[in-house]
Amino acid sequence: MRVVVAVAGLALIAWGARGIAAHVDAAAWAVWFAGAAVLHDAVLVPVVLVVGAATGRLPGPWRRATRTALVVGGAVTVVAAPLVLGYGRRADEPSRLPLPYDRNLAVVLAVVVLLCAAGPVAGSVTGFAGKVVARRDAARRGRRR
Structure with a gap:
């Protein structure tokens, strides 16, 4: 199976290199x-x-939520950056990039932050996260609670 995947990957690399050589x-x-x-x-x-x-x-649940928000937010920002910066926008063709992409990016990032923060907040309100951490720590020490 690895050989098949390797051959397919090499074929795609060759196809891409051919396209770069021919058109770029x-x-x-x-x-x-x-x-x-x-x-x-x-x-x-x-x-x-x-x-x-x-x-x-940061504490465990907040560390995971913060890192998740940063990774997702970074990926969304990289994808949205050309739209926010207006690459391809032309004054004579206003329908090319007609939306407020900067505002939309801010809304998406706010939703990402809120969703990532919801887990630790819910865990701290219900006490669920502390129980999970205590159970995991006890298991690492070799005894069950």
Whole structure:
């Protein structure tokens, strides 16, 4: 099965490389690709590591909720960024990007934060999270409650 998946992956890579060679300016693509690698390694990875370390100090349920909100919010923001920044918008064609994408992104991010915060809030109100943590800690010590 691994061989089949590897062959399929290599075929897709070859198809993509052929498309890049046939339809894209190679120099511009190489600059974009190198810039993406530098941006990832020099900016994104350090930010993720610092935020991960900072959220590591939060209590368990809040740590998970915060990290989930950050991952989902980051993915949504990356997808929405071209729309929010207006790439492709033209003054002579107002129907191309007609919506208030910045407001819509803010609404989606607010919903993500509220949904992620709902779990720890509900757990602290009902006491459920504390019971789960106590049971897990007892199991790690080798005894049941």
